[in-house]
Amino acid sequence: MDRPTVGRRAVLYTAGGALALGGISGVVGASSGSTKEVTGKLRAYDGDPVAGRKIHVGGDGGSVYVTTESDGRFTTQVSGSSVRLGLYKSTPGQLTAPVRNGVPHIDEIGQYYLDSGSRDLGTINVQRGYLVKLRGLREDGTPATDAEFGFRADGYGPGRNWYRTDSEGYAVIDGADFRGVELAESVKVKIGVPGADGSVRTYSRYINVYGPLTITAKVGSGITVERGGSDVTQTSTTTETTTTSTTERTTRTTEATQTSTTEAETTTHTTETATTTQNRTRTTTSASSENATDSIEQLPNRGFFSNGESAGDYAFVTNPFTLTVGGFALSVLGVLQNMIRGK
Amino acid sequence: MGRGLPAAWSALFSVPFFLVAAYVYAGGTGYPTILAVPFAAFGVFIIAIGAFVQVVKPSEPRLQDGEEILEKRQPTQRVATVKIVIGLPLFISTVYLLFFTRLPYVYPTLTLFSGLYYFSSGLYTYWTNSLTQYYITTNRVIKEYRFLSLIRQEVPLSKVRGVQERKSITETLVGLGNVRVASGGGGSLEVVMSNMENSERFADTVRELI
Numbered sequence: 001m002d003r004p005t006v007g008r009r010a011v012l013y014t015a016g017g018a019l020a021l022g023g024i025s026g027v028v029g030a031s032s033g034s035t036k037e038v039t040g041k042l043r044a045y046d047g048d049p050v051a052g053r054k055i056h057v058g059g060d061g062g063s064v065y066v067t068t069e070s071d072g073r074f075t076t077q078v079s080g081s082s083v084r085l086g087l088y089k090s091t092p093g094q095l096t097a098p099v100r101n102g103v104p105h106i107d108e109i110g111q112y113y114l115d116s117g118s119r120d121l122g123t124i125n126v127q128r129g130y131l132v133k134l135r136g137l138r139e140d141g142t143p144a145t146d147a148e149f150g151f152r153a154d155g156y157g158p159g160r161n162w163y164r165t166d167s168e169g170y171a172v173i174d175g176a177d178f179r180g181v182e183l184a185e186s187v188k189v190k191i192g193v194p195g196a197d198g199s200v201r202t203y204s205r206y207i208n209v210y211g212p213l214t215i216t217a218k219v220g221s222g223i224t225v226e227r228g229g230s231d232v233t234q235t236s237t238t239t240e241t242t243t244t245s246t247t248e249r250t251t252r253t254t255e256a257t258q259t260s261t262t263e264a265e266t267t268t269h270t271t272e273t274a275t276t277t278q279n280r281t282r283t284t285t286s287a288s289s290e291n292a293t294d295s296i297e298q299l300p301n302r303g304f305f306s307n308g309e310s311a312g313d314y315a316f317v318t319n320p321f322t323l324t325v326g327g328f329a330l331s332v333l334g335v336l337q338n339m340i341r342g343k
Numbered sequence: 344m345g346r347g348l349p350a351a352w353s354a355l356f357s358v359p360f361f362l363v364a365a366y367v368y369a370g371g372t373g374y375p376t377i378l379a380v381p382f383a384a385f386g387v388f389i390i391a392i393g394a395f396v397q398v399v400k401p402s403e404p405r406l407q408d409g410e411e412i413l414e415k416r417q418p419t420q421r422v423a424t425v426k427i428v429i430g431l432p433l434f435i436s437t438v439y440l441l442f443f444t445r446l447p448y449v450y451p452t453l454t455l456f457s458g459l460y461y462f463s464s465g466l467y468t469y470w471t472n473s474l475t476q477y478y479i480t481t482n483r484v485i486k487e488y489r490f491l492s493l494i495r496q497e498v499p500l501s502k503v504r505g506v507q508e509r510k511s512i513t514e515t516l517v518g519l520g521n522v523r524v525a526s527g528g529g530g531s532l533e534v535v536m537s538n539m540e541n542s543e544r545f546a547d548t549v550r551e552l553i
Contacts, residue, residue, distance in 0.1 A: 305449050
């Protein structure tokens with residue numbers, strides 16, 4: 001039998017050559033270690049500069065943080081052939097800032113390949129971030145005040161100490177007067193909720209953020225994603241009369257006036273009056289109120305079967321990466337199977 | 344070496360996927376740049392298989408004493424071409440629906456999966472046809488296919504009990520047919536030769552020999 005030995009060798013040689021070339025180019029790339037200056041300017045979706053925020057600069061020579069100036073400009077020195085930039089909406093003492101202004105708390109700015117000289121990346125538009133509330137619930141639906149929360153966007157994410165959990169089981173950035181974080185596009189969310197037996201159930205999911213969302217992890221039920229209608233949430237400073245009897249059922253109306261401001265915009269964001277009716281079996285010293293007002297224009301969330309309110313359904317297939325990887329993987333497997341079987 | 348230029352054609356077929364990958368990577372879609380990876384990886388897969396098909400060839404059958412090859416045929420690539428041509432517009436529609444509209448994901452998903460079905464089906468038809476050879480000898484009807492391993496099917500002419508001609512819808516549209524030569528001794532002794540030009544003449548040649 002005439003076996004195509006030469007042909008297979010040629011393939012192996014070609015593959016080996018490609019690997020060798022890849023290795024050589026990698027060595028050459030790594031050896032181009034002269035320091036280069038990289039500059040750029042970050043601009044928010046509304047045109048404002050992204051000022052005073054940290055940028056994680058990762059390259060062949062390690063990683064550093066630089067802080068943007070008042071006009072959004074940043075300058076850094078890197079070595080190697082490429083640099084990857086990630087934005088952290090931070091304050092000087094806090095990597096996850098208690099600020100809500102439409103800039104995502106975490107965002108990959110991009111990876112840039114560098115020539116031998118310095119490079120000005122120009123003005124880089126940071127994508128719009130939307131408020132994503134994270135919540136943990138126990139099996140019986142009661143809020144898990146000891147739930148653990150995490151999120152990552154393209155590998156960037158804060159540590160474990162960025163939040164506190166409020167009485168309703170929501171994650172609140174330390175020092176923030178709102179629940180949740182601002183995120184954009186594809187983000188991996190992780191919520192750990194202690195169950196009745198004390199063991200922590202951790203749930204994670206990739207979420208596409210194109211509008212406000214509420215992500216709830218419930219022990220035994222997993223993660224649900226709802227389009228969040230309430231975009232402004234805070235603990236109201238309600239003054240109330242305490243009733244001494246714990247069995248007394250009190251119905252009352254609380255009026256709270258609240259003001260929400262954003263840090264980047266120094267102007268008042270919204271001023272509103274909410275009326276909340278509460279049924280209580282025990283007297284408490286705090287109350288929360290939410291309103292469904294969103295003063296920022298937003299696109300309808302893109303879902304699998306429909307956009308808008310039900311867009312959170314089937315969230316695992318609303319990630320274009322998942323869809324394309326699934327489609328291409330099926331194609332590759334089908335082609336290989338048929339070719340190997342000789343159908 | 345495989346017939347034609349499978350490496351070159353495969354490289355050409357991979358171009359749309361690399362173009363989309365480059366567009367996504369450049370940030371043209373607003374989606375994360377990692378979305379470029381599956382498109383580029385599929386392009387690399389097409390090129391790699393095309394290069395492999397280029398260097399692999401079906402081997403000539405070993406002939407018995409006094410045996411001669413009377414006819415040697417290869418499947419044509421028209422069916423593969425039709426499938427690829429159907430798949431490409433669906434793929435382009437996917438790119439449009441996914442990146443340039445905000446229609447629910449079900450629409451680009453449908454076009455992606457149907458487009459990939461036709462495109463991939465066309466690709467493997469093209470590659471398998473490049474690696475397939477049919478022979479009629481004075482003693483046997485032989486079909487030979489080699490990809491990673493050799494698959495050789497043959498029916499001795501003395502055992503042929505039936506010759507069947509068929510034309511699928513796609514084959515009818517492009518003027519091709521397939522011929523089944525069966526020994527009557529079960530499916531294992533049936534050789535199916537598909538995507539053949541002038542399949543009637545090939546079938547007649549077999550009939551004349553039995």
